[in-house]
Amino acid sequence: MRTTLSRLLITIAVMVVTLAGMVSQAAAFEVIAVPEGINALNLAAGVDILEGEDGRVQLSTAPGDDGIIRRIEVVAVDPEADPNFAAFALRNEGDAQIERLLVAPFFRLPGSGVFLPDLGGARVNALTPSQGLRPARVPDREADVFEIVLDPGATVTLVAELAGDDLPELYLWEPDAYRDYVNSFTLFRGTVLGISSLAAVFLTIMFVVKGRGVFPATAALAWAVLAYLLVDFGILGQLLGTGNQAVQTWRAAAEAGLAITLFAFLFIYLNLHRWHIRFTHLALGLSAIFLALLGYAFIDPVIAAGIARTSLALIGLLGLFLIALLSIRGYDRAILLVPTWVIYLAWLAYAWMVVTGQVSNDVAQSAVAGGLVLIVMLLGFTAIQHAFSDGQVSIGALSEVERRALALTGSGDFVFDWNIDRDRVNVSDELATRLGERKGALRGAIKRWLDRIHPEDRDRFRTALDTLVELKRGKVNSDIRVAGFDGNYRTFKMRVKPVLGSDSQVIRIVGTLHDVTDERAARERLLHDAVHDSLTGLPNRQLLLDRLERALMRSREFDEVKPAVFLIDIDKFTDIDERIGHMAADSVVLGISRRLSRLLRPLDTLARVSGDQFAVILLSEQSASQIAEVAEQLRKALRTPFNFGDRDLSLTASIGITIYDNRPVSAEDVLRDAELAMHYAKRHGGDRIEAFRAATRSIAVYAQAMEDDLEQALDNGDLQLLYQPIVDMHNEAVVGAEALMRWNHPERGPVSPSAFIPLAERTGQIEKLGRLAFEQAAEQTRTWMNEPGLGERFFVSVNLSAGQLTSESLLADIRGLMREYRGVARHMKLEVTESQIMSNPEHAVYMLKAFKELGLGLALDDFGTGYSSLAYLHRFPFDTLKLPSAFVQIHDDASMSHTQVPIISSVVALARDLDIGLIAEGVETAEEAERLKSLNCRYAQGYIYGAPMPADELRRKLNGKG
Structure with a gap:
């Protein structure tokens, strides 16, 4: 159960x-x-x-x-x-x-x-x-x-x-059908392989024979196609002994090779490296990528093959764009490639349909292979056709006449042939095209040609040809201007010589015409730019002096009119430039030049000799009153406001005048006299006219001597620093010193800084002077750093001038000195005045922060004398304020003395709140010192504590021996 x-x-x-x-x-x-x-x-x-x-x-x-x-x-x-x-x-x-x-x-x-x-x-x-x-x-x-x-x-x-x-x-x-199918492609494949092999061998031989660069590129493409066919037809696998089931790497490499060689052919055939250097850089970059792709095929063949197939399509589109662009421009190589490239694009479209499965019949793969061979053959025929068409001019022996004709064609010159017996001129048809005429319009009698030549060149042209006919020898090499259809003249260099007949008479004059219009225009433009101001188009200083020298020569030798020279300098134009900017200032200069030009006559010359200076050579007026009247008109013209945007800009000018008196002087001397008169006008407040006086020349000579002496003193190191001690008023200990430059002239004795510092700024030597001062102070500070008992907070302050702070090289100089004198930066301060930083606050902020980064201290000198100290103080990295002597010294005026105490007290409180040190300058009496101490001002300098002294004397004072 x-x-x-x-x-x-x-x-x-x-x-x-x-x-x-x-x-x-x-x-x-x-x-x-x-x-x-x-x-x-x-x-x-x-x-x-x-x-x-x-x-x-x-x-x-x-x-x-x-x-x-x-x-x-x-x-x-x-x-x-x-x-x-x-x-x-x-x-x-x-x-x-x-x-x-x-x-x-x-x-x-x-x-x-x-x-x-x-x-x-x-x-x-x-x-x-x-x-x-x-x-x-x-x-x-x-x-x-x-x-x-x-x-x-x-x-x-x-x-x-x-x-x-x-x-x-x-x-x-069905077995028998499959065998028939395989056998049916055997003949086709054999034929295609044979044609491809022959094409590769033939193109390689052409390279050896012809030596053109396009043949190795085409041959490389043919060999790449052959390699692809060997893989595709299953032959390479059998040759390698690996079987066709293991040729994926070789298949990817073959497809990458197709992309590489096709790109190389396109680049070399179209001569892309001749069009722009960037094409060469691009080609080198892409070639490196393609070669890397070929190597990558042996690492990841699937991705390499995908990139290669995509590249073939991209090359097709790139080639279409380049060929179309160059064909429109008439490039014959591109035009010859158009039919083949259209077939290549059709092959690309069919191959895309095959690989995407839209076409999948039995013959699709074989059709793609056959199309490749057809494209290679067409590219080869195109290369051969172009190579032999290029070589037509050099095939066969040439006669001497043919060789000369080819040389003339290559030179770009135009043929000129005047048959004297028939009085007929024949010229190249290209010359008619150049002049905008129809072909044959320039042929005919020499009289018709003469009518086309510029009136100023006709006599020279006629005389030159008549001379050749009479002398029966020689040649002409000169420029002529020929009118075009539009009425404009073009310049040609004519080179002609006579040809003699059997009777030794001149039967024709032949030669060439070379168009030099552009060269002559460029030369004239260069000559104009060399002697004219680029902004206003006025003569520059060089052309002004040349014209003045000629006017002086005519006045001396022919007793012609005596030139009067004006030098016009715009007052405070630098401030205007900084306020409205360089471009706007250039517009103002252009407006000034136009106003002045309208007041002068054709005989006169207006020139721009520098940025804001103009000069006038006046020849149209001779009497002193008339000359003065012209100068006054010029001054009033400049006083008329310039409309600048939504506001008016008023200008004034200082004008110096000199009238030539037939003395044997140069143009430079005359212009210098006008410049001296101008400076005299400027020293008296500007906006005035001054005539040159002989006494002015002596002042100028003295000033020039001072300039030379200052330059020599800087080169020889004759300027030395003195040091005024800065003390702590609580214990009268020396905590620092201010370095002051002094010049003891060997003949004139001590020269005041108020004299030689402006002189250095005016002559451009302020940078050298400032560097010398800072270098001497840095060297002395380094020496004092080694002195025993010197406090860690001891410092030496050096003044900067206005010209130095705006100098572009100042920062580089100080950086270099700080690298040379390492460790002294913490013992040094730079002193600048309020007016210096307020002239260009943005630049001052940049410079002062850069100094601070170097470790230098910064002191604001003459604090309180400007109008915007408190508003801008927080923007600047100062660590010390210096109270000017005007607030420190006791005055007899009771009202002024009554206001000093609140001012000092306020400044002391301000410095304490901002954690900034305060030094009182100009302390001369014990009463002034006591008052400062009662107001909690700790540091001071002045004659009560010591006048500026040499470094050795200050060292003794530091050591308690002074």
């Missing part, structure tokens, strides 16, 4: 499992009936891909005619590989046994993809049937082929162990 029950339960379980298998496989398997009379059957739609587990797969077979579903297990050839499996079912519905070939191609271009293409490979490792004989593998170099046998009425489930993850294509072939 128990045994019967157990068997019943087992039977029910088997039926349930069998029924479940039948249901699941009925849904999974679509049994494919194998028809008779069909050569090939595509099985891809009926294949199911199954994932293996531990190197095996279990599945239920498709139901047979009896409806029974069986359970089978298939074990992989190498169980550790754990491959995927493909399952499909075939049924023989006929009454006879069927033999078929199951074909899984290693590679098929149709549907392989663009970006991550399927490069092929082994497809099926083994094939297992659910019943019947095991399929036998048939050797084939392009596919995994198995021979299967289907019995009449049998349904067989086949399980294929896959070499990869998928099975893209699977065909069931």
Whole structure:
């Protein structure tokens, strides 16, 4: 009883499992009936891909005619590989046994993809049937082929162990039909390979023979196509001995080679390196990328092939753009390439349809290969055609006349031929085109040609030709101007010589005309720019002196009119420049030049001799009153306000006048006299006119001597620093010193700083003077740093002038000195006045912060004398304020003395609140010192504590011996 029950339960379980298998496989398997009379059957739609587990797969077979579903297990050839499996079912519905070939191609271009293409490979490792004989593998170099046998009425489930993850294509072939299919492409492939090989060899030979750069590029493309065909036709795998299932790397490399060589051909054939240097840089960069792509094909062939296929399309589009652009410009190489490139673009479109699966017939892959060969042949023919068309001018021997004609054509000159007997002029048709005339319009009698020549050149032209005819020898080399159709003249260099006939008479005059219009215009422009101001177009100083020298010469030798010279200097133009900007100031200068020009006559000369200085050579007036009247008109013209945007800008000018008195002087001397008179006018407040006086010249001589002496003193180091001590009034200890430059002239004695410092600024020597002062102070500070007992807070302050603070080289000089004198920065301060920083606050902020970063201290001198100290004080990194002597010294005026105490008290409080040191200057009496101490002002300098003294004397004072 128990045994019967157990068997019943087992039977029910088997039926349930069998029924479940039948249901699941009925849904999974679509049994494919194998028809008779069909050569090939595509099985891809009926294949199911199954994932293996531990190197095996279990599945239920498709139901047979009896409806029974069986359970089978298939074990992989190498169980550790754990491959995927493909399952499909075939049924023989006929009454006879069927033999078929199951074909899984290693590679098929149709549907392989663009970006991550399927490069092929082994497809099926083994094939297992659910019943019947095991399929036998048939050797084939392009596919995994198995021979299967289907019995009449049998349904067989086949399980294929896959070499990869998928099975893209699977065909069931009638054996004889498959052999005919393979053989049908043998002839085609052989023909294509032969043509491709011949093209590659022929183009290589052409390179050796012709030596043109386009042939190796074309030959390289032909060899790349041949390599691709060897891979695609399954020949390279056999040659390498690896089989065509393992050529993915070589396939990717071949496709990369196509992209590389096609790009190289396009670049070299179109001569892109001649159009712009950047094309060469771009080509070198892309070539490096392509070569890297070729190497990457041996690392990741799938990605390399995707990039190569994309590159072929991009090269096609780039080539279309370049060829179209250059063809429009008439570049013959691009025009010759148009038909071939159109075919290449059509090939690209067809290849895209093939690889994306839109075209998947049997001939698609072969058509793509054949198209490649056709493109290579067309490119080769194009290269050959252009190479030989370029060489036509050099094929064969040339006569001397032909060689000269070619040389003349290449030079770009125009032929000029005057037949004297027939009085007919013949010229090149290109000359008529250059002049805007129709062809033949310049041919005819010499009189017609003479009418076209510029009136100023006609006599010279006529005389030159008549001389050649009379002398029967010689040659003419001169410039003539010929009128064009629009009436404008072009300049030609004419080179002609006579030709003698048998009777030794001149029968014609022949030569060339070379267009030099642009060269002559450029030369005239350079000559004009050399002697004229670039902004106003007025004569510059050089041309002014030349004209003045000629006027002086005429006045001396021919007793002609005596020139009067004005030098006009705009007052305070530098301030205007800083206020409105350089561009606006240039507009003002241009307006000034136009106003002055309108007041002068053609005989007179107006020149711009410097940024804000103008000079006038007046020849139109002779009497002193008339000259003064002209000068007054010029001054009033400048006083009339200039409209500048929404406001008016008023100017004044200082005008110096000198009238030539026939003395033997140079133009430089006359202009200098006018300049001296101008400076005299400026010293008296400006906006005035001054005539030159002899006494002014002596002042100028003295000033020039002072300039020379100052320059010599700077070179010889005759200027020395003195040091005025700065003391702590609580204990009268010396805490610092102010360095003051002094000049003891060997003849004139001591020269006041108020005299030589402005002189240095005016002559441009202030930078050298400032560097000398700072260098001497830094050297002395370094010496004092080694003195025993010197306080850590001891400092030396050095004054900066206005010219130094605006100098571009000041910061670089101080940085260099700080590198040379290391460690002295913490013991040095730079003193600047409030007026200096307020003239250009933004630049001052930048400079002072840079000095602060170097470790230097900063002191604001003459604090409180300006109008905006408190408003701007927080912007500048000062650590010390210096109270000027005007607030410190006691005055007899009671009202002024009454206001000094609140001012000093306020400044002391301000310095304390801002944590800034305060030094009172000009302390001369004990009463002044006591008052400062009572107001909590700690530091002071002045004659009560010591006058400026040499460094040795201050050292003794520091050591307590002074």
